[in-house]
Amino acid sequence: MTEGPAGGVDPRLLPYGVAVRYSHPSAATSPAPGLWHLAIRLPDGRVGLAVGRCADSGGDTTPYAPTSVSAALVNSGDPVAALAAAGAGPAVCAVIGPHSRVGYALRRTTGQGPTSQGPTGQGPTGQGPTVVTAPQLSDHQVAPPDSTSSIDLPPGSTLLLSTDADHRTAGVLADCAAEPPRRCAQILAEALSPPAFPAGAVLALYRSPPNPLELRVPADPASLAVVRERLRRWLGLAGVEAETAADAVLAVGEAASNASEHAVLGVERPVELTVHASIDGEQLRCTVSDNGRWKPATGPAGASHYRGHGMKLIDALVDTAHVVTGDHGTTIEMLKELRS
Amino acid sequence: MTEPARFAVTPASDGHPPVLTVAGDIDLANVGEFESALSGARDNGKELVVDLTGVSYCDSAAVRALFTVAAATTLTMVVKRAGHITTLLGISGLDRVATVITEG
Numbered sequence: 447m448t449e450g451p452a453g454g455v456d457p458r459l460l461p462y463g464v465a466v467r468y469s470h471p472s473a474a475t476s477p478a479p480g481l482w483h484l485a486i487r488l489p490d491g492r493v494g495l496a497v498g499r500c501a502d503s504g505g506d507t508t509p510y511a512p513t514s515v516s517a518a519l520v521n522s523g524d525p526v527a528a529l530a531a532a533g534a535g536p537a538v539c540a541v542i543g544p545h546s547r548v549g550y551a552l553r554r555t556t557g558q559g560p561t562s563q564g565p566t567g568q569g570p571t572g573q574g575p576t577v578v579t580a581p582q583l584s585d586h587q588v589a590p591p592d593s594t595s596s597i598d599l600p601p602g603s604t605l606l607l608s609t610d611a612d613h614r615t616a617g618v619l620a621d622c623a624a625e626p627p628r629r630c631a632q633i634l635a636e637a638l639s640p641p642a643f644p645a646g647a648v649l650a651l652y653r654s655p656p657n658p659l660e661l662r663v664p665a666d667p668a669s670l671a672v673v674r675e676r677l678r679r680w681l682g683l684a685g686v687e688a689e690t691a692a693d694a695v696l697a698v699g700e701a702a703s704n705a706s707e708h709a710v711l712g713v714e715r716p717v718e719l720t721v722h723a724s725i726d727g728e729q730l731r732c733t734v735s736d737n738g739r740w741k742p743a744t745g746p747a748g749a750s751h752y753r754g755h756g757m758k759l760i761d762a763l764v765d766t767a768h769v770v771t772g773d774h775g776t777t778i779e780m781l782k783e784l785r786s
Numbered sequence: 787m788t789e790p791a792r793f794a795v796t797p798a799s800d801g802h803p804p805v806l807t808v809a810g811d812i813d814l815a816n817v818g819e820f821e822s823a824l825s826g827a828r829d830n831g832k833e834l835v836v837d838l839t840g841v842s843y844c845d846s847a848a849v850r851a852l853f854t855v856a857a858a859t860t861l862t863m864v865v866k867r868a869g870h871i872t873t874l875l876g877i878s879g880l881d882r883v884a885t886v887i888t889e890g
Contacts, residue, residue: 671811671815674843699845703847707814758877759846759878762877
């Protein structure tokens, strides 16, 4: 079930921040026998990720593992229950919750039943299913079977689940951790290919969103270039793709421009703009607030608030925009859906 | 990248209108310079061409300046197909009071 560039899963099918890639013995676009993946957003907003290799590599159960794992995750949100539902074979499952808190479970056995307590059975080539993070946070190699381990991912860090790995994998991840998730997955897949891994591997990557952007500047035209630059940089860190980022920069630029032009009436203290940007699930949220009072409408050129060209432009660039005005000032909130 | 604005004028010659070539970012902070460059390039003439293909950012502030020129002269704008300028021109209605040539 791979689509898109050879081995990479179509990002439109994946939750935001996730990349999935198959590295397999041939250049064919179908997955190697037995390899499967699952990447879904659960109803409560958490992300469920799992990769595995079916024990019976004839592929009879391959189409069912993701479906069973998905059902188990939607029902319980429990990685251990998800692995039990996956059937036999090495597998790893992680659930990423709010504030990028991760719970994961591994199963390393290669042919025994899901309840096997055997010692770490080796995968086809290396050390079997693996969880690695960049930056490295803890030793994942000794996760006890049938139990869930936890990691708190710092903002902007990367979580890798792989059906296989070797001693180089953590280093490869660390080196490409600044790349966008899809590029990172491509580099890792190359490292998990034949000849080092004759049976190939499937990997799932998650990049946690950066800390929200909070910027406070004087409500002055000279601040606008600073706002655009800081927002562009933050959007890059967040891995927002170029076209969406350009839409956001123009929408915020327009909103900030309106505020710096109009929100300057009769205040004893200097008027400030506060610009905020954050990612919540699949959505980018940007706000521009001022603490001033807006000049009343004096005609088309001096239209107050966001009526007229400003709001029409913003509406064309984002999915939802609303304006709230009070004695404290005015805030425009802009929401835009994202894709990996 | 936030780039300061640059303006270059090719004066009218032999039946060809003057051309103002604009590059960089235009926003509320430097729209005054843009307005001066527009009226300087137009030089009270009946036609003006503005090449905006090198503009890296502009919003309603630049559009308002272009509306003012479009009211005083025959305005032609050259813009890139990609990016937001065509959206801006459509939403503002500037494309109905001026000629737009799309490149790329």
